[in-house]
Amino acid sequence: MKKVDLGAGTIDYVDTGGDGPVVLLLHGLLMDPTLWSGVIDELGAGYRCVAPLLPLGAHVRPLGPGADLTMRGITAIVADLMERLDLHDVTVVGNDTGGVVVQLLMADRNPRIGKAVLVSCDAFDNFPPGLSGKTVVFTGKLPPSVFGAMMWQLRLKVLRRMPFTFGWLTKRGDAVTARWLHPLQTRPGIRPDTVRVLRGIAANRTLLVDIEDGLRAFDRPTLVVWAEEDRVMPPEHGRRLAALLPESRLVEIADSYTLVPLDQPAELAASIRDFVVIPSPEAADRDASPR
Template sequence: MNEVELSAGPIEYSDTGGAGPVVVFLHGLLMDSSLWDDTIADLATGHRCVAPTLPLGAHRRAMRADADLSMRALARLVPEFLARLDLRDVTLVGVDTGGALVQLVMTGAADRVRRVVLASCDAFDNFPPGLTGKTLFLAGRLSPGLFGAFMQQMRLKALRRLPIAFGWLTKRGDAAVVGWLRPILTRPDIRRDAVRVLRAAAADPGVLTEAADHLPEFDRPALVVWASEDRVMPPDHGRRLAQLLPKAQLSEVDDSYTLLPLDRPAELARLIGDFTRTT
């Protein structure tokens, strides 16, 4: 795992290297870059794949105590990350909260972004998304210590698989979830960061509705990939995003919940690879 120092603090990232088209992957809340491992394994032969672990609650390097961890500030970290690594003509991919960050980048500093992929993600007024997001936002009102006590319940698989937890996010990815939860269950500084993220997000509920007003101004290629069985991110939101974006194409994937990189990684890799080759 590599590391780069950004304005908010240290960010770990994986980088396959190589001379192919650059694809940068953004994960969701309470996840890390390992979300993309299987998709990257299928793409790495013809692409340079870079996956940062953002400070969204499963990171292992705590942020500075005074860092702004709002959604808008986290989105600003993305172009900062691209600039520090001097990545250009990037295909920026996001799922879940990562897709929300991609939308915010699209409406801001996107000069290093050549194309985007939005995969089953928060959009429009679905923020916080579904029962999972609403539960987390409510838990974020707790102190970091009490939030940690609340999250200890996630040690039990039966509770992780509930709709208010990860049950409607992935059909097959519980093993990955166990790894993502480890920092927040064991590290007070990571719990502090997670609570700050949740409180800042809850204080800005209209952030994606505002971003949607500017999405038609994004004139570069976009691929919208949505899980047809998604219970957290409404499939209609994928269709609406594809209609808003001037150069968008839409693909719907079956046999998957929100986290396509866990449930259908090979199909997602195929769609991304076709997209980078044909645009």
């Protein structure tokens, strides 16, 4: 992984490089960029895939007490990363909590975004989402040391597969989710950051309701991809998002829970590939401009 120093601190990220369309892949709470490994492999060398390790609990470098770790603060980190790497006409993709960041970038009309992809994510009043989201946000009330002790218990597969942890998030990705928990279990400095993220979510539960008007005004192409069997992010929300966004299309994927990049990476990558090859308005305008 590469690293970049941003205003909030040092962020690690994957960057496959190349001159192809830029696809920025954002993970969720207690996850890291390996969420996207299968998708990146399926997209292949024709795309420049950038996947940051966001400070959402599986990161390895503490950002410290000065960093804004609310969801708007995390969104500012992503915007800063795009600027620092000089990324343009970006297709920004978010799954789970990563979709919250994508929605905030959309509502802010970030000029570096050409297209957006929302993959089974928090939406409307489902924030924090479902039993698992509400449980982990509730644990954020604990002191960091006690929170860390609770995360230590998740080294047991039987606990990771419970509905209130990762059991309803992925059908096939238990080995990956076990690795995501290592930083919290072994690096005490990560725990205060994570608790601050969780407390920020708890303090602003209407965040996604409040930005509905901003989403309604987002006029760039958007792909909404939802797991048909999702138990955490209601499939109805995928349909509502597709109806709300002016330039959107909906794809529903079978045999998957919320973490579609783990359960169905090939099908998700195919949907992204088909979507990205359509020129965005910004790219079309640039191609039509005199040179």
